Amino acid sequence: MKMKECIAIVSGGASGLGEATVRKLVEKGGKAFIVDMDEEKGRELQKELGGGVGFYPADVTSEEAVETAILNAIESFGSINMVVNCAGIAPPSKVVGRNGVHSLEQFSKVIQINLIGTFNVIRLAAQNMQSNKENEYGERGLIINTASVAAFDGQIGQAAYSASKAGVAGMTLPIAREFARDGIRVMTIAPGLFHTPMFDSLPEEARASLGKTVPFPNRLGYPSEYAQLVEAIVENPMLNGETIRLDGAIRMQPK
Template structure:
């Protein structure tokens, strides 16, 4: 499926990987509904894109009704939904016990709610909309790309919640692809390493330097547009399905 002429829903589109993906869709001739919980930041991004090809949809990805309303809004505005890319996420750090106190279970639950349940929540309404599409010349109706993390495979100390949530995104890739097998919808997953996003820029400089040291080549953070380039390929390459692809320049995180 080519991006040109297609409609994508991108979550976490107010910044970072989601913003770069939304910009890629428009640059390739597609239209995009940008979803983010931060309405002000979302409007700032949408203002930089052609009005006829970009729609701001402020929404909490954990809210079931909000997801259903968002899908309806996209179809009402653009007439269809072909691609769903999920980049919304949070990454709090907390050890299981710190200074003698057990971890906050509500923070753990919130991380899973946003990163894992939020991804599934948007997937379910997006895929339902895709199944209503007429198949293209290749028999495709839609493409889903979810975002995990290399922390799903080698999470560091303090990343139990984040790693568990992203491992869940990896783990549901195959069963979701199997759920829609034979219906013209593919489901894939990207596991990015260290990218230059607001999530990373909030870390202390020494922590950022330590993480860069774990990268093989090139010895730098990834650029959001490099993530978007892989998204584009997963949309276009009809033979990639049920896969999780790491994009991390060979980074393998050490315990801390």
């Protein structure tokens, strides 16, 4: 596959890693259909980038909303052959903290959005990709998910987030094996510390301090570097069934 041939559903595509992916796709001649709860940002990005971008406001945990978004994407662009799952949340909470035990409702919400939401988009998009005409390499589609280094070395207060992202990493291989017969590849990216809206509430000094914990490059990652890896995955057909850490060699400390 080439980026210019991609017609992608990008969940969480209105900001952060998803937005960078949308911009990269359009820059390279591809098309992107944003699925995001933030209608204002989604519409702004669609307007800025023009006809190669679509948008539908949808909750990734809703079967009906995601089905409608996919139908809208197909109606807009004719088909879809790629998914990039970037939608997610990361509220911190200790299992037993000063204010009591971890809210079961909050734990369930993180799993619901980060893990079940990712799976929901995968399953509904894949059934449409299966009918695509295969390219010269036998490919019909590509699914790229977003995990996190927290899946492997989560910090105190990240029990829910780490569990959700470990689930995303864990389902990558079995889904890739299942979809191999259809020519649909499945990959996952596990970013480290990236300058996304999650960090916007922190003062610049705090962001710089976090960046210094990354061995090299000694800074926070740029969303454009995530998009750069998406492009590499698109264009290398042997990349399949794997989770790639994109983290500057960081290994997170306990806290």
